[in-house]
Amino acid sequence: MAMENPFTSENNNIIATPSVMERTDPLYLHPAECAHPLVINTKLSGIENYLEWKRQMEIAICSRRKVGFLTGGVKKPVNDPLKEATWETCNSLLINWIHQNVEKSIKKSVLYTKTAKEIWDYLQRQFSVSNGARKFRLNKELEDLEQGEKDICEYFTELSILWQNLEQMCDWPPVTQEVAAMFQHEEAQRRNYKTNEKVVVDNSAFYVGSGSGLKEKDPNMSFCTACKKKGHVRENCWRIVGYPADHPVSIRFPEKSVENKSRSGPQATNQGNYQGSGAKQYRTANRSTEIFDLVHVDIWGPYRKETRTKHKYFLTLVDDHSRATWVYLMHNKFEAAKLLMLFYKFIETQFSKTIKILRSDNALELTEGDNKEFLLSKGIWHQTTCVDRPQQIGVVERKHKHLLEISRAIRFSSDLPLSFWGDCVLTAAFLINRLPTPLLRNKTPYEMLFNKVPNYDRIRVFGCxxxxxxxxxxxxxxxxxxxxxxxxxxxxxxxxxxxxxxxxxxxxxxxxxxxxxxxxxxxxxxxxxxxxxxxxxxxxxxxxxxxxxxxxxxxxxxxxxxx
CATH class of the missing domain: 2.30.30 (SH3 type barrels.)
Incomplete structure (x- = not known):
């Protein structure tokens, strides 16, 4: 039976005129809908992109109030030739839209299907298959997906697509927009440190292990019944086999050293890291042999109360060999890169030395931007800690503890206002550099650095x-x-x-x-x-x-x- 064209001159006014048919009616056809094809970004190619294609088609067709033709909500009118002809026109229009957005091979399989709903149901049966193989493939893609050089938005979009595909087949956690926003904020901060030219160095061919090297933490650590600590067993405990010769305990109590112990069991060696010992992973047997071969650096702050000079942070640098400490007050943590450059020039001029290794955490101020370029240009090896492992920069972390303990003590004794905490920290660093320590065989960091005993005539009581x-x-x-x-x-x-x-x-x-x-x-x-x-x-x-x-x-x- 020949189908009437509702857009002929005699029917055009009836169908297109809002006074006869409301614009909200699914049968209403706007002239532009026939003049312009419906094209989406994705063409259906198979099971791989069916869910993405289906969602895009639903959005596009719903925007034209024709989704009822796909779900069966808009039935073909009976006993009304005019509406029946209009329904046939809309149905043919949707079939054409589907044909335009599928691959040729799929188009051939649905070419002779009469209604848009039959095509829609056929494609769903054909490609929306929830089976174990597809779940495995999606999970594998999710596991293998890496950010690489992509920004957060692009990476999160790919994750969202995989999550949404899995949502169709199983109960999967919803996409966490808050987490994505947090990472985008972090990425925006990282962009502040990016330079125009990207430099990537990843070369371990000339790696030389030092006595201050790091030791990876074993998650399945054993337990010692002698010292009640994790990480070793009783047979290897220093309390049983003795402490290494240069350990602070051996310096203060020579009778507890390895040489004076006759107990059986593995002996703690004085070369490299303490193997099989009760030391924490930041404990090493040997310090650096020369000053500034290794410098530890960390940022403390922000503190809730500004100093009288409006500082809220301080940068701490510790020389591994002499344990000499430098402290710089900072208004914000982004000043750290500039201070490191000035510190490098200072030791280069005053001591005719250069830094070989810089060890810090993964703070952006120290690992990105100008500081990264500066360290690479000077050939300084920048070592960073693993995530959530502050023990690996234990030297500077313990130095912070020492600085704050002395700062609190001198502030409490003088009863100075809290806004003077910056002066307390600077004075504490001055005193620590002039105090003897068992770690240096009762020498002072000042003496290790300048090869002379410090002058104590200037020392006065703080806050007096x-x-x-x-x-x-x-x-x-x-x-x-x-x-x-x-x-x-x-x-x-x-x-x-x-x-x-x-x-x-x-x-x-x-x-x-x-x-x-x-x-x-x-x-x-x-x-x-x-x-x-x-x-x-x-x-x-x-x-x-x-x-x-x-x-x-x-x-x-x-x-x-x-x-």
Whole structure:
């Protein structure tokens, strides 16, 4: 039977006019739908891309309100020749859309099928097969998928496609948009460090193992019944077989060394890593043989309270041989790369040495961008830790612990406000470099670095009262000549002392200082009566200012609310 064309001149007005047929009616045909073909990005080629093709077709057809022809929701009208002709036109239009978006071989198999629903059901039976082989293939693709050079968006899209395909066949976890957003944020941060030219170095041909090498942690660690620690057995425990000769315990207690132990069992060797021992993986038998052969570096922060100079981080560098420590305060962690370059120039000029190995964690500030290019240009081997293994940079991690312990002690003893924590850390580093340690056979890091004993004449009690000579010439011969200050550290490039003016609230360096090492201004109540200069014409408390009980409260009024 010949099918009427509803778009002839006599029927065109009836079908296309919204007054006769509503636009929301599935049978309504817009002239543009016949004039422009429906083409999607994916052509159906087989079982591999059926789900992706099906989803795209559903979206495209649903946007034209014709999805009911595929699901059977729009039945062929009866006893109404006009609507029946319109239905046949819509059905033919959907068949044409399907033919346009499948491969030729598939098109031939459905060429003589009469309705769009029959074609749709046939393709679903043919290609939507949920079997074990397909599940295995999808899982294998998911397992083998790697990000490589792709960005987060492209990589996440490929993951989403595999997850959605698996969702059709089994219960699979939904796509976690929050995780994708988190990784995209991380990638955006990484882009801040990327340079125009990409340099990739991956060469282990000239690898030379050092005594400070890393030892991989065994997840199935045994347990020692002697020291109650994991990682070794009783027969190999140092408490049983003795400690290596250069271990701190052997230095302090020679009777506990390997040489003085006669117990049977495997002996701890003094070459390379301690094999079969109770040491943690960052414990090594030998330090570097020369200064700056190996430098450990790490960033601490951010701290919740800024220093008085608005710093929130500090960078720590530790020489493996001498255990000398350098600390740099930082406003943000991105300053680390620049400081490392300046540190390299410093040791190159002052010690005529170069860094051979730099060991750190995987912080972006140290592994990407300018710092990465600088290390490669200088031939410095950059060693990084495994994920979640801070033990592998145990030297600098323990140094942080030592720095913070001393910093807390000197701040508590002086009762300084929390905003002075930066001065506490710098002073702690100054003191640690001049303290003898059993690890260096009771030598100081300063002595290992400069081959001479440090001078202790400059050492003063941190946070004590320091009366600084006032160089200001004044006609009044009876005003105080001393400025009440707090001693807060040692300057790097000046032969003097760093002090903090209590009244003017500023730090400066002076060599004309008289210390009162048993007096701590921040602990004194009614300090206005204790220091007569506060009542002079030059220093006075402003009228209407709140009553202040201690100097610490005067120096930092927010210290009580912050702490």
């Amino acid at each position: 009262l320091a009366m600084v000579y006032n160089p200001v010439r004044d006609k009044d011969k009876f005003i105080p000549r001393g400025i009440p200050c707090i001693f807060i550290g040692y300057p790097l490039s000046q032969k003097g002392y760093k002090v903090y003016d209590i009244i003017q609230k500023k730090a400066f360096v002076s060599r004309d200082v008289k210390f009162h090492e048993t007096v701590f201004p921040c602990k004194i109540k009614n300090f206005a009566q204790f220091i007569p200069s506060l009542h002079s014409g030059k220093y006075h408390q402003p009228e209407g200012s709140p009553v202040v009980n201690t100097i610490a409260e005067f120096v930092d009024p927010e210290m009580h609310t912050e702490e």
